Amino acid sequence: MRVAVDCMAGDHAPAELVAGALAAQDDGVEPILVGVPEQLLPFLPEGGGGWSLEPSGQAVAEGEAPAQAFRRRPDASVFQAVRLVREGRADAAVSVGNTGAAVVAAAHVLGMLAAGRPWAGGPVIGFAPRTVVLDMGANVDVRPAQFLELAAMGTAYARAMLDVAAPRVALLSIGREQGKGNRQVKEAYDLLAGSAFRFVGNVEPYGLLAGDAEVVLCDGFVGNAVLKTSEALSEAILALALAELSGRAPEADLARFIRRVREHVQVAERMGGGPLLGVRGVVVVGHGASRVEAVRKAISTARDAVRGRLVERMEEELRRLSRTEDRKAESRSSRAGGNARS
Amino acid sequence: MRVAVDCMAGDHAPAELVAGALAAQDDGVEPILVGVPEQLLPFLPEGGGGWSLEPSGQAVAEGEAPAQAFRRRPDASVFQAVRLVREGRADAAVSVGNTGAAVVAAAHVLGMLAAGRPWAGGPVIGFAPRTVVLDMGANVDVRPAQFLELAAMGTAYARAMLDVAAPRVALLSIGREQGKGNRQVKEAYDLLAGSAFRFVGNVEPYGLLAGDAEVVLCDGFVGNAVLKTSEALSEAILALALAELSGRAPEADLARFIRRVREHVQVAERMGGGPLLGVRGVVVVGHGASRVEAVRKAISTARDAVRGRLVERMEEELRRLSRTEDRKAESRSSRAGGNARS
Numbered sequence: 001m002r003v004a005v006d007c008m009a010g011d012h013a014p015a016e017l018v019a020g021a022l023a024a025q026d027d028g029v030e031p032i033l034v035g036v037p038e039q040l041l042p043f044l045p046e047g048g049g050g051w052s053l054e055p056s057g058q059a060v061a062e063g064e065a066p067a068q069a070f071r072r073r074p075d076a077s078v079f080q081a082v083r084l085v086r087e088g089r090a091d092a093a094v095s096v097g098n099t100g101a102a103v104v105a106a107a108h109v110l111g112m113l114a115a116g117r118p119w120a121g122g123p124v125i126g127f128a129p130r131t132v133v134l135d136m137g138a139n140v141d142v143r144p145a146q147f148l149e150l151a152a153m154g155t156a157y158a159r160a161m162l163d164v165a166a167p168r169v170a171l172l173s174i175g176r177e178q179g180k181g182n183r184q185v186k187e188a189y190d191l192l193a194g195s196a197f198r199f200v201g202n203v204e205p206y207g208l209l210a211g212d213a214e215v216v217l218c219d220g221f222v223g224n225a226v227l228k229t230s231e232a233l234s235e236a237i238l239a240l241a242l243a244e245l246s247g248r249a250p251e252a253d254l255a256r257f258i259r260r261v262r263e264h265v266q267v268a269e270r271m272g273g274g275p276l277l278g279v280r281g282v283v284v285v286g287h288g289a290s291r292v293e294a295v296r297k298a299i300s301t302a303r304d305a306v307r308g309r310l311v312e313r314m315e316e317e318l319r320r321l322s323r324t325e326d327r328k329a330e331s332r333s334s335r336a337g338g339n340a341r342s
Numbered sequence: 343m344r345v346a347v348d349c350m351a352g353d354h355a356p357a358e359l360v361a362g363a364l365a366a367q368d369d370g371v372e373p374i375l376v377g378v379p380e381q382l383l384p385f386l387p388e389g390g391g392g393w394s395l396e397p398s399g400q401a402v403a404e405g406e407a408p409a410q411a412f413r414r415r416p417d418a419s420v421f422q423a424v425r426l427v428r429e430g431r432a433d434a435a436v437s438v439g440n441t442g443a444a445v446v447a448a449a450h451v452l453g454m455l456a457a458g459r460p461w462a463g464g465p466v467i468g469f470a471p472r473t474v475v476l477d478m479g480a481n482v483d484v485r486p487a488q489f490l491e492l493a494a495m496g497t498a499y500a501r502a503m504l505d506v507a508a509p510r511v512a513l514l515s516i517g518r519e520q521g522k523g524n525r526q527v528k529e530a531y532d533l534l535a536g537s538a539f540r541f542v543g544n545v546e547p548y549g550l551l552a553g554d555a556e557v558v559l560c561d562g563f564v565g566n567a568v569l570k571t572s573e574a575l576s577e578a579i580l581a582l583a584l585a586e587l588s589g590r591a592p593e594a595d596l597a598r599f600i601r602r603v604r605e606h607v608q609v610a611e612r613m614g615g616g617p618l619l620g621v622r623g624v625v626v627v628g629h630g631a632s633r634v635e636a637v638r639k640a641i642s643t644a645r646d647a648v649r650g651r652l653v654e655r656m657e658e659e660l661r662r663l664s665r666t667e668d669r670k671a672e673s674r675s676s677r678a679g680g681n682a683r684s
Binding site: 222 | 516
């Protein structure tokens with residue numbers, strides 16, 4: 001299993017990226033270290049074995065416009081890493097740099113399986129570690145029909161990464177009953193109810209946290225708002241906990257409580273990052289602040305996506321979906337034809 | 343100050359409603375107890391003074407369809423209470439029953455100042471007790487242009503109820519920079535930026551909790567999703583706190599922490615309920631589970647809305663807005679006319 005690691009990007013590049021990539025060798029990964037050779041060399045062990053070096057340009061910086069960078073510096077490290085996947089020289093790519101640049105690389109170098117930009121999702125809320133929520137912010141204006149593609153991607157994710165054979169699919173809404181929600185949700189409800197997915201209706205945030213479905217769908221605006229509300233609120237509650245309980249409870253217990261809350265709000269820590277969805281290849285994007293352990297986890301997540309055949313399953317689900325939708329359209333048009341003749 | 347109290351509705355009607363209404367006399371309110379006389383009588387003190395009784399039919403039940411109830415039983419308690427406001431016999435009405443019925447009563451008996459159903463909002467998140475968030479779920483499909491009306495209502499609310507002279511207005515979005523958000527937010531941004539409101543741009547959930555603006559606007563779907571996420575997440579975190587800290591921290595400290603978290607997530611407890619917004623009169627809706635103290639607080643909130651001239655200020659803000667928008671339209675059409683002549 002060869003994973004191309006963008007060693008130039010992230011707050012702690014290249015030292016922690018190289019270290020994380022080398023550590024991933026213990027997880028059954030053969031890392032390909034992508035970067036400016038003379039900048040990586042000081043961090044590389046004497047002699048090769050188990051890893052290789054792939055020269056690239058500098059990283060796309062955090063503030064840099066990704067599309068412009070792609071045109072002007074096609075050899076930037078993230079583009080080079082993703083190119084290795086397209087060329088079959090790597091099984092997956094990992095970057096903890098500019099997310100937009102990874103998205104551009106995924107869309108333009110690898111190409112898309114589904115409409116829109118590469119989708120963002122995964123088991124992002126730790127209270128529901130076996131629930132894939134998507135989209136989390138990559139696509140903010142989602143048409144109701146695209147919820148079928150979201151369902152396909154989420155179903156494939158749950159099968160490939162969470163070993164769920166028949167994932168339950170739900171819509172995130174503000175009431176459980178059919179008819180609760182905005183126009184987009186109501187239309188998506190009807191489409192999903194008539195689909196081959198295991199659609200179980202709407203869930204509210206309570207149901208989402210309780211893991212009432214393995215796949216929860218929303219547009220990227222709502223998903224991102226819910227995620228950021230969770231982060232903001234949990235930090236505010238932890239500040240209250242410190243104010244109210246410091247000096248009252250043993251410090252170690254309080255620290256453990258705080259750590260557990262953070263684990264339960266985000267699983268990003270546990271997974272190191274998530275694969276971009278709807279893309280013809282595995283590209284895992286991690287947090288810019290990632291250090292050795294987080295980088296290693298992101299690489300493991302890439303490995304798991306390859307092993308679980310995430311992309312192939314997504315392709316199958318999306319192909320099956322489009323066949324079903326084609327059949328429905330045919331049957332509608334043949335019925336309409338019949339009516340016209342009668 | 344006369345407040346009509348729907349004494350038939352709510353989980354603890356009529357006993358706790360009557361008691362709450364009578365308790366409100368100490369807050370400078372002259373309650374009008376609306377209900378079926380023989381059902382209220384057992385709870386009424388001997389002799390009148392300071393309060394009066396207004397006969398009505400039964401309450402609209404929780405599961406009952408409000409519009410149907412309005413047609414079939416126009417004398418139901420909530421309709422009767424709101425009718426007293428229209429007739430000038432009461433300054434405000436309070437109900438803790440079927441919210442839909444109060445909404446129907448407000449819209450049909452009192453009439454609307456703004457498009458849509460009566461809007462829901464107020465300082466609903468306790469971490470930001472001086473920030474009005476609207477809409478919280480009454481109107482889920484909101485056109486960008488309606489955000490101007492939301493800004494007018496929120497501004498009036500902050501002035502009338504929170505004594506903020508020049509409320510800062512913001513859009514809830516998933517990024518602070520202009521251009522972050524979905525199509526609806528981007529269009530609303532442009533409209534607000536060109537308005538006379540004190541528009542300060544986007545806030546994210548972190549900014550909302552920090553009170554970065556006194557008026558935060560979103561559509562009812564997003565607002566309700568954020569509110570329900572806050573409730574669900576805080577309860578989940580409190581369950582973790584109990585699991586991790588029970589027996590470690592003194593019980594009284596833990597109990598105080600839990601109480602404070604709940605106060606910080608919802609202010610509904612503190613205010614007893616909120617006025618329906620955009621309505622030609624004050625109608626405060628409280629929680630069905632309200633007991634004496636919550637009923638009394640809901641009545642105080644109604645009193646504050648009347649004292650603060652909430653409806654008059656909303657009317658002024660909306661009138662000013664429509665004058666400004668008319669002028670802009672005129673100026674556009676005269677420019678267009680000029681162009682046509684040239």
